[in-house]
Amino acid sequence: MVRVITFGTFDVFHIGHLSILDRSRKLGDFLIVGVSTDQMSFDKKNRYPIYSQHERLQIIQSLRCVDEVFFEESLDLKRNYLLEYKADILVMGDDWAGKFDKFNDIVRVIYLPRTPSISTTEVIEKIRII
Numbered sequence: 001m002v003r004v005i006t007f008g009t010f011d012v013f014h015i016g017h018l019s020i021l022d023r024s025r026k027l028g029d030f031l032i033v034g035v036s037t038d039q040m041s042f043d044k045k046n047r048y049p050i051y052s053q054h055e056r057l058q059i060i061q062s063l064r065c066v067d068e069v070f071f072e073e074s075l076d077l078k079r080n081y082l083l084e085y086k087a088d089i090l091v092m093g094d095d096w097a098g099k100f101d102k103f104n105d106i107v108r109v110i111y112l113p114r115t116p117s118i119s120t121t122e123v124i125e126k127i128r129i130i
């Protein structure tokens with residue numbers, strides 16, 4: 001049984017998020033997703049997500065391609081999460097390319113191409129204009 005893990009904020013859930021989760025699941029038999037907490041997201045982007053961490057977690061948890069979810073509280077805990085959830089493969093979008101190579105000693109790190117022309121920021125911007 002190959003266990004795949006991935007991480008993200010997944011705010012204002014969109015097709016790019018769905019696509020990476022779907023593709024991640026296909027790389028193994030069991031998909032675990034770490035959903036960034038509101039605080040972690042704030043520390044990274046200097047703004048709180050539109051949807052709360054509980055709403056984001058609930059959305060991710062309800063997807064057919066996702067088997068298990070948990071809150072990711074800090075980037076610094078990445079190695080602990082990989083060990084705790086017994087991951088074989090770590091998947092991230094290629095905007096993170098190279099950033100997690102140091103974990104190749106305990107998992108296989110794979111960066112998948114991002115879905116072009118969609119991001120949470122662009123969705124927020126479009127809604128603002130409407």
Ligand code: C2G
Binds near residue numbers: 010017
């Ligand atoms: N993604 C994608 N295509 C897009 C937008 C996002 O494939 N058009 C991917 C990202 O590459 C990432 C995942 O969807 O792998 C989640 O994206 P974000 O919610 O933006 O996650 P981020 O804030 O980068 O948090 O520990 C790492 C962090 O938790 C990642």
